[in-house]
Amino acid sequence: MKVAVVVFPGSNCDHDAYYVAKDVIGADAEMIWHKDTSLGGADVVVLPGGFAHGDYLRTGAIARFSPVMNEVKKFAAAGGPVIGICNGFQVLLEAGLLPGAMLRNRSLKYQCEHVFVKVEQTDTPFTLASRKDQILRIPIAHGEGNYYAEADVVARLEKNRQVVFRYTTAAGEASAEANPNGSLHNIAGLCNEARNVVGLMPHPERACELAVGSADGLVLFESILRSVGGAAAPLPAKASAAAGAVANR
Amino acid sequence: MRARVFVTLKPSVFDPQGTTVTEALHSLGYDAVKDVRQGKYFELEVDAGTVAEVKRIVAEAADKLLANPVIETYRIEVAEEVVA
Numbered sequence: 001m002k003v004a005v006v007v008f009p010g011s012n013c014d015h016d017a018y019y020v021a022k023d024v025i026g027a028d029a030e031m032i033w034h035k036d037t038s039l040g041g042a043d044v045v046v047l048p049g050g051f052a053h054g055d056y057l058r059t060g061a062i063a064r065f066s067p068v069m070n071e072v073k074k075f076a077a078a079g080g081p082v083i084g085i086c087n088g089f090q091v092l093l094e095a096g097l098l099p100g101a102m103l104r105n106r107s108l109k110y111q112c113e114h115v116f117v118k119v120e121q122t123d124t125p126f127t128l129a130s131r132k133d134q135i136l137r138i139p140i141a142h143g144e145g146n147y148y149a150e151a152d153v154v155a156r157l158e159k160n161r162q163v164v165f166r167y168t169t170a171a172g173e174a175s176a177e178a179n180p181n182g183s184l185h186n187i188a189g190l191c192n193e194a195r196n197v198v199g200l201m202p203h204p205e206r207a208c209e210l211a212v213g214s215a216d217g218l219v220l221f222e223s224i225l226r227s228v229g230g231a232a233a234p235l236p237a238k239a240s241a242a243a244g245a246v247a248n249r
Numbered sequence: 250m251r252a253r254v255f256v257t258l259k260p261s262v263f264d265p266q267g268t269t270v271t272e273a274l275h276s277l278g279y280d281a282v283k284d285v286r287q288g289k290y291f292e293l294e295v296d297a298g299t300v301a302e303v304k305r306i307v308a309e310a311a312d313k314l315l316a317n318p319v320i321e322t323y324r325i326e327v328a329e330e331v332v333a
Contacts, residue, residue: 058317094317101319103258104265148262148320182265 004042013049047088089199100149106182165189
């Protein structure tokens with residue numbers, strides 16, 4: 001399995017995603033510069049976190065026009081699994097690959113903390129290794145993660161089960177207190193109708209080893225291995241240890 | 250020709266920055282200010298023959314890039330004219 005990590009000028013979680021893909025789950029991984037016009041034969045595309053093009057104009061607004069995005073769109077249209085994390089999610093929204101938009105956090109603060117996120121849908125390539133309603137403790141780090149869409153769009157997302165991740169309490173309650181940024185319906189992450197494109201504000205790639213405080217994010221990468229790499233792909237020792245630690249939490 | 254584009258959040262969209270500015274103005278004693286909506290302002294120098302052509306180009310640019318239609322609306326002014 002090969003993972004392409006797209007690098008925009010201003011991406012800063014690209015190495016985290018590359019490290020997890022290559023060293024934690026043992027996949028083949030390649031950094032793809034935003035001006036490239038090939039995804040290098042990748043099976044999975046990651047749009048990483050950061051501040052692509054300085055977040056000028058709006059988050060993701062300029063990145064959407066990077067040449068590589070034409071390839072990402074083609075790849076997604078052909079059913080290829082694409083995940084946008086944080087700024088990558090914002091890019092997917094601006095590019096129209098996912099519906100809605102991000103507003104400034106309700107607090108006006110850059111929220112940087114660990115939060116609890118419930119995995120509500122397990123029929124996406126990035127969540128199929130998760131239990132339904134599994135609670136993940138993973139970090140967020142964003143100033144504009146306040147998800148907004150028109151009421152009819154949000155209703156359609158709920159009806160189609162496109163809300164994949166929701167901010168909740170540790171007990172799994174989607175309360176106002178558990179919502180770190182004001183997102184409608186506590187939405188932390190979405191998928192498209194075809195379910196192969198997923199975006200989320202929290203950073204699973206920053207929570208894949210206990211040494212960094214949580215390995216709960218690993219389940220997304222295990223899901224990729226299982227959906228693309230085949231169920232037989234054994235996890236390297238490092239990842240298995242981390243996964244075991246998750247199970248034992 | 251000089252075109253001005255005013256981009257603002259749709260009325261239905263909550264504006265956390267505008268709300269905070271409103272509260273700050275109230276703390277300064279400006280109780281007469283009932284609401285603030287914050288937006289963006291662009292000046293575009295456009296080389297085109299007619300006002301209509303400038304409007305067409307700028308509207309297209311606003312639709313494609315300057316505003317995000319999911320959350321924002323815009324208003325264009327060319328010379329002394331105002332276009333919805």
